[in-house]
Amino acid sequence: RAKKSGRARWQFFDDTMHSQAMDRLTIEDEIRISLTKGDFVVYYQPIVALLDRSTVGYEALVRWQHPVRGLLAPADFLPIAEESRLILGIDRFVLDQVCSVLAADPHGTTTISVNVSAVDLAHESWAETFTSTLRNHGVDPSRLIVEVTETAVLSLRPSTTGSLDAVRDLGVGLHVDDFGTGFSSISLLRDLPVTGLKLDASFVAGLGDDNRGVDALAAGLAGLVAHLDLTGVAEGIETETQAQTLLSQGWLHGQGYLFGKPAPWPGQKRPAR
Ligand code: C2E
Ligand code: MG
Ligand code: MG
Ligand code: MG
Secondary structure, eight states: OOGGGOHHHHHHHHHHHHHHHHHHHHHHHHHHHHHHHTOEEEEEEEEEETTTOOEEEEEEEEEEEETTTEEEOGGGTHHHHHHTTTHHHHHHHHHHHHHHHHHTSTTOOOEEEEEOOHHHHHSTTHHHHHHHHHHHHTOOGGGEEEEEEHHHHHTTTTHHHHHHHHHHHHTOEEEEEEETSSSSHHHHHHHSOOOEEEEOHHHHHTTTOGGGTHHHHHHHHHHHHHHTTOEEEEOOOOSHHHHHHHHHHTOOEEOSTTTOOOEEOTTOOOOOO
16 A cells, blocks of 8 residues: 555545546446446447458447447447446347347348457356347347457456357357457467457558568468368458458458448337336
């Protein structure tokens, strides 16, 4: 503790810590209220085939329609939602919304990807809840993809792989998100029942930056994806040049503002409570 450094300093830290704790509790309460009021919204961003730009799927990305602060992106509330484990409720809501979109188009072939956090994976009944949500909506599991980051998986191995195995066994896809940003991305491909990977946007942004070898890395990873018979999605594509380069390297699917920004599903109603 900071006691020794004098009264004034102690007071300073104490006040700061106090106000941070207050903030956190307020935000947690607001998340709880918003979950019951239906203030969370799911946005969908298209994932396209780079060859003909046709839409092959969507990624579901949560937004918080905050009563005072307006529309908030995950960066503004995910850390607190994860630490408080309120993310469990948010992600249940997202999956429910996604399943209702899929159920409304029973003969469609587009997939929808959902992000799951380490908290979900560690929760003993996450896989069970996931499974029953799909069943209740009558959704074909092969139209869903779960996206996990390396950090999420590494933070709780080996208990995580059980829940991922369970949803994979249903026929749900499993993509490693932000691929290439961690230290052991490659070993995840060996240890998890992965069906695809998403090349992190930082690689896409770095294309053409020859002296850093980004082009060679992106091309090499495209080869790895093909050899392992995985689905490869390049993230954060903003320019035509990036799209062309990635396609020529062998990346078949892409996602980014060039093709479409995340937006609400047309006509999806917020759950009434
Ligand atoms: P992510 O899964 O890697 O999602 C991609 C992020 O990149 C999204 O940010 C998306 O809006 C953004 N993006 C897409 N195309 C472009 C582009 O061309 N340029 C730029 N600059 N950005 C682009 P978003 O929606 O803010 O989400 C951030 C992260 O929050 C996600 O990263 C994911 O890890 C997490 N997340 C989002 N929704 C959920 C959710 O429902 N549950 C959980 N547990 N996590 C979520
Ligand atoms: Mg994702
Ligand atoms: Mg990503
Ligand atoms: Mg990310």
